[in-house]
Amino acid sequence: MRATLRWAHADFRAHRGEALFVVLASAGIIASLLLAGALFSYAANPWQRVFNQSHGAHIWLHTRAGADMAALSRVDGVAALSGPYRTAATTVESRGARVGVTLRAATAAPPETGRPLVTAGSWLTEPDEGAGASGTGAGTGAGAGTGPGNGDVVLEASVARALWAEPGDTVRVTGPDGAPHALRVRGIAEVAEPRYHPGGGPGIGWVPSGTLDEIAHGDTGQSVGLRLANPDDTDFAVQRAVTVLGADRVAQVTKWQQARAEAGGDDRLLGQMFAVFGLGALLAAALAAAGAIGARVRGQLRDIAILKAVGFTPGQVTRGFLVQHLAFALLGVALGTAAIALLGARIPGRIGEAAAVWQDLPGHTALMLGVPCGAVLLIAAATGLSAWRAGRVPPVPVARAALPTAAPMTALGRRALGVRVPPALVLGWRAAFPRRGRTLVPVARLALPLLLITVALVAWSTLDQFRSRPAQMGLPAALTVRAGQPAASPQSEAELEKTLAAVPDVATVHPGAEMAALVPGQTGTITLRGLGTARDPYPAKVVEGRAVSGPDEAVAGQGLLDLLGVRVGAWVRMTVEGRPQILHVVGRTIEPESGGRVITTTIDALRERDPQLRADFHALVLREGADPRAVGAALAGTAGGTLEVRETPNPVDRLEPARAVIAALIAVLALIGLIDLLTLISTGVRDRGRDLLALKAIGLTPRQIGSMIVTAAGLTALASAVLGTVLGVLSGSWLVDTQGASSGIGAGIAQLPALPILLTVIVAAVLGAVVAATLPATRAARRRLADSLSETL
Secondary structure (H helix, E strand, O other): OHHHHHHHHHHHHHOHHHHHHHHHHHHHHHHHHHHHHHHHHHHHOHHHHHHHHHOOOOEEEEEEOOOOHHHHHHOOOEEEEEEEEEEEEEEEEEOOEEEEEEEEEEOOOOOOOOOOEEEEEOOOOOHHHHHHHHOHHHHHHHOOOOOOOOOEEEEEHHHHHHHOOOOOOEEEEEOOOOOEEEEEEEEEEEOOOOOOOOOOOOEEEEEEHHHHHHHHOOOOEEEEEEEEOOHHHHHHHHHHHHHHHOOOOEEEEEEHHHHHHHOHHHHHHHHHHHHHHHHHHHHHHHHHHHHHHHHHHHOOHHHHHHHHHOOOOHHHHHHHHHHHHHHHHHHHHHHHHHHHHHHHHHOOOHHHHHHHHHOOOOOHHHHHHHHHHHHHHHHHHHHHHHHHHHHOOOOOOHHHHOOOOOOOOOHHHHHHHHOOOOHHHHHHHHHHOOOHHHHHHHHHHHHHHHHHHHHHHHHHHHHHHHHHOHHHHOOOOOEEEEEOOOOOOHHHHHHHHHHHHOOOOEEEEEEEEEEEEEOOOOOOEEEEEEEEOOOOEOOOOEEEEOOOOOOOEEEEOHHHHHHHOOOOOOEEEEEEOOEEEEEEEEEEEOOOOHHHOEEEEOHHHHHHHOOOOOOOEEEEEEOOOOOHHHHHHHHHOOHHHOEEEEEOOOHHHHHOHHHHHHHHHHHHHHHHHHHHHHHHHHHHHHHOHHHHHHHHHOOOOHHHHHHHHHHHHHHHHHHHHHHHHHHHHHHHHHHHHHHHHHHOOOOOOOOOOOHHHHHHHHHHHHHHHHHHHHHHHHHHHOOOOOOOHHHHO
């Protein structure tokens, strides 16, 4: 063992440059993987991220006025309070959308506990500062009676989305007394509390104390947040707090588990997608690091032969290489991990922010230990294989020189040289694809990162498709309109439809009604939707079967088919308000809502069961290129201002954080591919050193030799890029469709990247290989015309 360690030390001193490359390659790969893990956690845990950054409260108590909030600070287990804040229940309107909002009185300085995180615009200011800063905008807000600088509101992000509101917009706020007030949206903020969704509880907004007084006129409640020392004691703390305040004083209690559960679907969807990418990136990184180690072992065949000649056994050689390269891998992994742990938060931009927040997110410790350990284990396995091969190297140097290093020139190659095809191209092809086995391994190694990059591009294109062409993703109707008072007769319903159809940019109007239905066995509920009429059916996106065309026919989402265990063509029986409803499922649609547990027929079919059924809402399909916000604003002024207009929820809204992660993943995979490419080029030049000298001896110029090396690298990259892109397109489509099916949306949502984008990936890979091969090719072309022992082995 002592002799093995001494040889390993001597070998390190003799090959410091190669050892440094292996260490830096390992460190760079681990650092990239850890940054990718930080971004994954940052995007896949939105609620936890906001909770940690805002120093959120575990419990929110909403009470009536007069409750003694100060006594809560003395409750056992309460570490800090957020508030109390005076509150008022209001209705906020903007562009035809109407949302119930609980306004909280806030100061210019955000609280330390439960601090709203401003994502757009700015926080509230003091009245005198707001008047000077807001300019004409403050005047707009003051037009309804609020004082200068006091007519500002900060909206929670989900409320702002429902209202289509942005900083600088003016919203109409109706207080408890019914009087309207105009407030300017000063900012948009995120909080770790339950988000607003239609049909649920009210949203949250923050206004200065003076503005709240003018809106509520003393009709206020109170809200207070409790941050606990131990989150596991939440239920006990709620009991103590309610006891202290009095049960008659507490109107509502919100716990952190509820808010986290509402965001859990987003976490799972993003987490599953990123887990696949992360495992693939880890495998590609391990293969790249193992390739660098294997190349270094092959470059020391002469030293191995000498060691065996002086008495080293195969086991000693194997242990020596294993110990040495495991030490390099451990050093590189330690350097990469330490760099991210100490300096990751200082990286500018979103990556640095993600690295800083990551330390407080769940799974941080597991990833910080699991990624390096997994990489070391994979590198150890690959190193063990290379070391085992090193132990089998024969101690006779002439043995390798007696073996051919490449396959003989083929008849096609000889014919190509005969018709004056440039020798560099013919020899470059021969060098890139020498034998079947030696060709597949480098091509497959380079193809893996490109495959994962293509899969990431498929995911990106699918997200873009939801945004740019929602009709193809199951969202043909951009707006949903509900009347303040349901239509009392078919005539009034028809008049409303004519009014809506007369609005510019509205293509078609489809009446609709939704209701809960019990599945057979009454073990669960589904959503039964009547949308469109038999004469003018709703243009649902059917991906299997056909659209509704006859009586008692329906289309269903993947989630409903999975729940009932049926397929397209089955008859489904359900119970609606105590009466049976039997429908024939003739098609499967892409259904983004309610986990796909929706069955859709025409409203005429529902009226056969209930002739008095009236439309609850109208789905509006807009003309191509129409702006939903502009149409919503135009609808707000029709029908006497009694319409409630809402934008159809798009599932891509909750997946927006994935874009930054996908971009970072592409950069990480590109770095891994570059490291692997450099290893393959250097290995190829070294393995063909004797052939290059022979070619120079028979008359090839240095330029032709350099061109041959560059051509070989470019052809290898081209084959890998084509293979990786084709497999990536197939794998990405399958992965996205599988994810869509498991989430209930349904298969058929995968969108392939445009052909120019795929060609750009291929061209970028080839150009990168050509540039990376230029320097080794120049050095190889300048070598002396001599065949030394190092070229023989």
